């Protein structure tokens with residue numbers, strides 16, 4: 001502990017001295033999980049280089065003296081992730097490489113170069129912002145269901161969660177701040193209907209449960225999260241919720257009987273039609289006299305002429 005304090009003191013002293021020298025501010029942006037090179041270039045006989053992140057207290061990223069790292073100077077959060085581009089510091093390339101950037105790497109970084117006595121000291125300041133690429137989801141639900149709106153923060157140490165819907169203006173769906181749910185500006189339709197899926201927010205899970213959805217809940221939900229004070233509110237997740245998607249209409253109770261009735265009537269008509277048709281064709285095939293029960297030769301007609309046959313006594 002004492003060593004850390006001593007180190008911090010010396011760092012503060014160093015920063016104080018460095019203030020005298022000119023410094024440029026450079027802004028850099030990187031996405032979570034990517035690698036980044038924070039540039040720093042110096043000329044001359046370099047004694048040592050110290051990379052610091054200064055906005056969250058005084059964190060030293062690493063300290064280097066001509067190929068020699070000061071192991072206890074490496075901040076634990078950068079262990080196995082940060083190293084100088086060239087450990088030998090040849091050609092004055094003192095760029096810092098950070099691998100697999102985390103959301104907590106956000107901050108202002110300073111490269112402080114100390115030369116041999118009498119030489120220049122230089123500083124390079126880089127404002128690093130780490131962004132989280134948003135995830136887009138499409139969810140459909142039916143009235144009365146409970147829906148989970150997914151959102152995963154890049155860190156479990158969440159300071160702020162803001163769930164909103166894009167048509168609600170300043171009203172919120174759910175808001176969490178400094179360890180508590182805050183019902184400020186909560187739209188009345190969400191009262192007692194929303195909660196975090198996991199209040200422990202394990203692995204940064206800040207998904208929201210929306211209970212008993214209705215068609216009024218349809219819309220685009222946005223999840224914004226703040227991890228640390230240096231981190232600005234980032235959109236993490238956007239969910240397009242559709243309630244009761246249009247589809248084939250489902251039969252209501254009682255409809256079955258109607259369907260059955262119509263079907264039965266149609267079948268009956270068909271049967272009647274078929275029977276009628278058959279009878280008709282049968283009669284045709286038998287000719288116009290087919291119905292006459294007791295045909296006598298005198299009553300026979302010539303089918304071709306329609307004339308009564310004259311002589312037909314048998």
Ligand SMILES: *[C@@H]1O[C@H](CO)[C@@H](O)[C@H](O)[C@H]1NC(C)=O
Pocket residue numbers: 037041085093094095
């Ligand atoms: C220093 O090293 C980094 C990482 O390899 C590289 O991107 C950068 O161009 C180098 N700078 C100079 C001035 O050579």
Ligand SMILES: *[C@@H]1O[C@H](CO)[C@@H](O)[C@H](O)[C@H]1NC(C)=O
Pocket residue numbers: 043044119120
């Ligand atoms: C000091 O730095 C300036 C610019 O950074 C450079 O032009 C000058 O040569 C340096 N002097 C020495 C002694 O390194």
Ligand SMILES: *[C@@H]1O[C@H](CO)[C@@H](O)[C@H](O)[C@H]1NC(C)=O
Pocket residue numbers: 144212214
């Ligand atoms: C769900 O909401 C409807 C009105 O939208 C209400 O009638 C019903 O009681 C609610 N169900 C539950 C379990 O809260």
